[in-house]
Amino acid sequence: AQSVTQLDSHVSVSEGTPVLLRCNYSSSYSPSLFWYVQHPNKGLQLLLKYTSAATLVKGINGFEAEFKKSETSFHLTKPSAHMSDAAEYFCVRMDSSYKLIFGSGTRLLVRP
Amino acid sequence: DVKVTQSSRYLVKRTGEKVFLECVQDMDHENMFWYRQDPGLGLRLIYFSYDVKMKEKGDIPEGYSVSREKKERFSLILESASTNQTSMYLCASSLTSAIGELFFGEGSRLTVL
Numbered sequence: 001a002q003s004v005t006q007l008d009s010h011v012s013v014s015e016g017t018p019v020l021l022r023c024n025y026s027s028s029y030s031p032s033l034f035w036y037v038q039h040p041n042k043g044l045q046l047l048l049k050y051t052s053a054a055t056l057v058k059g060i061n062g063f064e065a066e067f068k069k070s071e072t073s074f075h076l077t078k079p080s081a082h083m084s085d086a087a088e089y090f091c092v093r094m095d096s097s098y099k100l101i102f103g104s105g106t107r108l109l110v111r112p
Numbered sequence: 113d114v115k116v117t118q119s120s121r122y123l124v125k126r127t128g129e130k131v132f133l134e135c136v137q138d139m140d141h142e143n144m145f146w147y148r149q150d151p152g153l154g155l156r157l158i159y160f161s162y163d164v165k166m167k168e169k170g171d172i173p174e175g176y177s178v179s180r181e182k183k184e185r186f187s188l189i190l191e192s193a194s195t196n197q198t199s200m201y202l203c204a205s206s207l208t209s210a211i212g213e214l215f216f217g218e219g220s221r222l223t224v225l
Contacts, residue, residue, distance in 0.1 A: 009152065034212055036214075041219075042218055043116070043202060043204075043216030043217050043218045043219060044155075044202070044204075044216040045216070046213050046214070049212060049213065051212075090154060090155070092212075094212050098212070099157060100212060100214065102154035103154050104152055104153060104154040105152075105154050
């Protein structure tokens with residue numbers, strides 16, 4: 001089945017250190033991939049999207065993600081975490097009928 | 113900015129009650145969606161609609177129905193609420209399907225006792 005796997009349910013980093021949230025996908029073709037963020041008590045917001053153009057995608061708030069076909073990965077990174085980055089992050093892929101398939105989410109904790 | 117408004121942030125209902133969750137978007141989007149969010153499971157699609165009076169089942173439609181009488185409004189209906197429907201419900205809209213950018217409401221947390 002075509003799916004998305006987020007490898008960590010929780011990630012904890014110190015403020016000012018790098019962030020890495022891992023995502024692997026399964027697909028028989030190069031899919032469209034997305035990262036969404038959900039801050040506490042809020043709806044989800046699109047961070048960035050990959051649609052087969054450049055493999056390194058830049059998003060909002062300093063986040064970026066790299067599409068690696070050979071590794072079937074789309075990891076989300078940020079060079080320096082900020083307290084406001086604490087949230088839940090969802091890796092998402094689009095299936096062949098344009099429906100979005102969500103990963104199970106990674107909760108990012110940022111320590112002062 | 114696109115605004116998706118869910119009428120109720122928190123609801124508590126009893127088993128067997130009929131429940132209506134309302135969602136309104138203000139950007140003339142064609143597509144509207146209802147998701148259910150549970151810890152460790154991510155978001156699962158319940159129903160979606162690509163046009164007025166049109167609806168399609170998502171991945172977990174059992175126990176739910178929807179109504180879209182006007183373009184801006186998409187309602188989720190639980191005909192007879194059960195405890196396993198206790199969850200966070202998220203409504204979303206998008207301009208087109210191919211882009212993949214959804215705009216979400218803040219969610220409705222339903223507790224069924």
